Amino acid sequence: MSAPYRRRRKRQLKAEINVVPYIDVMLVLLIIFMVTAPLMNLGVGVELPRSNAKSLAQKQEPVVVSVDAEGNYFLTLQGAPQEAMQPEELTARVAAFVNNNPDVPVYVAGDRAANYEVVLNAMALLQSANVPRVSLLTRQAETPPK
Template sequence: MAPTGRRIRKRKLKAEINVVPYIDVMLVLLIIFMVTAPLMNLGVEVELPRADAKSITSGDQEPVVVSVDAAGNYFLTLQGAPQEALTLDDLEARVGAFARNNPGVPVYVAGDANARYESVVQAMARLKNADVPRVSLMSSTLEVEQQ
């Protein structure tokens, strides 16, 4: 039989990378990051009271009160001692040492209603750095505010 004139064409090899699997992996990673990003806790741990919470009683121990005034100044009241003005570094050192010597003493942060939120958070962060185990926010009840 004679050749019919049909030629077998050789296919040229394409040197391309299939990117579909990479896109799939990237979409899965994007979903993972979108789900886990809101779960990241970047703040200071605070034990918030329940809605039906009663007034906190400190028992037999006098509480340590860290106050932040409207100007952003920090004050410390240690177990009946007069209130004294401190810097953040001094506050961290004094309350940290006091909490190590008196474990279980309640520490309250009282922020003025006109104080910047940043000032209150800085005080709480410094107390956390000083390894103070439990820090609570202090507020007044609605009955006291209405008078």
């Protein structure tokens, strides 16, 4: 008789994904983001609104929306006296004027001491009034004596 045939158990292959390299990559990315995140919040101190830019020649009298240091809005329409206005009234008046005069330049004159958010809100109000282009007014920078 023949000897009993022994079967050897074959090792079964394990279908696993090695996640260690993925963890290494994720840790490196985490370190990179942790190092660069504080750098994104750094700002540069600026003093507005002075500029050396030359003034542009205008064919038409501009519409000027002014913002004072307290955050009040004022509107000056083509040679008319400056009027204090609420934001809703300002939006309606500028929208009506720009619809009739689409090529008129529109400027925002923010007081140097005004909160930057208030000046941006003025620009957003003009955008909601369908003003195609809004520019910021600045003073001519003082030239140092030679």
